[in-house]
Amino acid sequence: MNERCTSPAGQLGGIVRACVAAALLLVSTLHAGHVAAQSLNCGGGFFGVGDSKLAVLQRCGEPMFRQAVCIQRPQMAWAPSYHPGMPPQQVLVQQCVPMEEWTYHRGQGNFMGIARFHNDTLESARDGARAP
Template sequence: MRTFAASALFCLLALMHAGGASAQSLSCGGTLSGVGDSKFSVVQKCGEPMSKEFVCVPRPQVAWVLSPYPGGPAQQVVTQQCVPMEDWVYHRGQGNFLGIVRFYNGAVESVRDGEKMR
């Protein structure tokens, strides 16, 4: 059972790490905004977004639960927790993809492409 829990934890951590590997930057007038930039910095470089939306992003959380039996070992439990984040959408012009900047705790967590504007 412990091997299964350790394997599950390893897989979850690997998936979380892989999600950040696809991060990119948002190019605004010759400057780049990317992971770690503050909201203020993004507004200074790119201006106000065309829309802002608060989102709840499910993230796995690992917790230890004490055994209900005296002397029993603690058990690992993996749950999904809602992590509040904010998505800002930038219009990059006709024929380009929308730029979606996700903020967590006031800093850029990720940048990704949205729909292609026609």
């Protein structure tokens, strides 16, 4: 009597493991795409999120355009309650985060490279419009 008996609970455990594995695969695939999109090539070198302004300047030189921008980001804040004696309420507000964008011309027919810095560190990198 060496038969394998699979209970409904055992089958459910296998389904859950398969779903978790599929979810992990999806997240890792999406994360890899996100990381690839967060770096730009300029002058034969790559720069990516976390690099300093100095590192980008050394690899890419001076940008053709620099611009201060205000990026709206959600921020938790405390607001007084409208009801006497009640504690303050947490609210979600949009806050302006000052950043700087550098635009690089990477040659005729290529996409512009746009680097966004926050506190002298590269926060994001993306392609802009195609250069004429």
